[in-house]
Amino acid sequence: DGGITQSPKYLFRKEGQNVTLSCEQNLNHDAMYWYRQDPGQGLRLIYYSQIVNDFQKGDIAEGYSVSREKKESFPLTVTSAQKNPTAFYLCASSIGGEGETQYFGPGTRLLVL
Amino acid sequence: GQSLEQPSEVTAVEGAIVQINCTYQTSGFYGLSWYQQHDGGAPTFLSYNALDGLEETGRFSSFLSRSDSYGYLLLQELQMKDSASYFCAVRAIYNFNKFYFGSGTKLNVKP
Numbered sequence: 001d002g003g004i005t006q007s008p009k010y011l012f013r014k015e016g017q018n019v020t021l022s023c024e025q026n027l028n029h030d031a032m033y034w035y036r037q038d039p040g041q042g043l044r045l046i047y048y049s050q051i052v053n054d055f056q057k058g059d060i061a062e063g064y065s066v067s068r069e070k071k072e073s074f075p076l077t078v079t080s081a082q083k084n085p086t087a088f089y090l091c092a093s094s095i096g097g098e099g100e101t102q103y104f105g106p107g108t109r110l111l112v113l
Numbered sequence: 114g115q116s117l118e119q120p121s122e123v124t125a126v127e128g129a130i131v132q133i134n135c136t137y138q139t140s141g142f143y144g145l146s147w148y149q150q151h152d153g154g155a156p157t158f159l160s161y162n163a164l165d166g167l168e169e170t171g172r173f174s175s176f177l178s179r180s181d182s183y184g185y186l187l188l189q190e191l192q193m194k195d196s197a198s199y200f201c202a203v204r205a206i207y208n209f210n211k212f213y214f215g216s217g218t219k220l221n222v223k224p
């Protein structure tokens with residue numbers, strides 16, 4: 001079955017620690033995205049990538065970093081510079097080009113200890 | 114820039130019809146999409162309007178009017194499982210792989 005997987009489901013971060021959230025897709029999609037969702041809020045774009053080895057900042061990129069070394073993988077690192085990281089993180093992909101549908105992973109909930 | 118506004122919450126009874134509105138200010142987009150998200154879950158795609166008018170998919174219909182900068186999602190024969198948050202979204206013309214989402218409408222379906 002094709003789809004998007006995210007791990008872990010829950011992640012705990014200590015003060016000053018960098019943590020990495022995994023996102024893998026086997027849909028052969030070119031475009032991948034990371035969103036942050038706070039309780040009762042919409043989706044805010046952190047980073048997106050249209051093709052391997054290329055990515056662009058979204059609306060709230062400060063304190064986050066990404067890489068796109070493989071088409072199927074788009075990991076997100078939450079750095080110590082992100083002072084309020086507690087949120088639900090969603091990874092998504094689309095075929096790119098004229099593709100209108102985004103497919104979302106199950107999400108990772110990040111909590112600060 | 115892009116701005117999409119939705120009511121924060123709507124309540125309706127089982128079996129009824131409910132309309133969730135989305136008004137937008139955008140410099141250009143390809144079409145209007147709708148997503149459903151249950152609590153704690155991932156958003157899933159519901160429908161897409163590339164052109165003005167009504168698109169029907171089972172109990173769900175979506176409408177777009179570019180001249181009015183307005184769209185809506187219509188849910189008929191409401192069921193308890195329809196209780197969820199609903200988001201409208203657009204894909205920007207100037208950067209065709211970037212999506213913008215509304216703040217979401219929480220739909221509460223009561224027996």
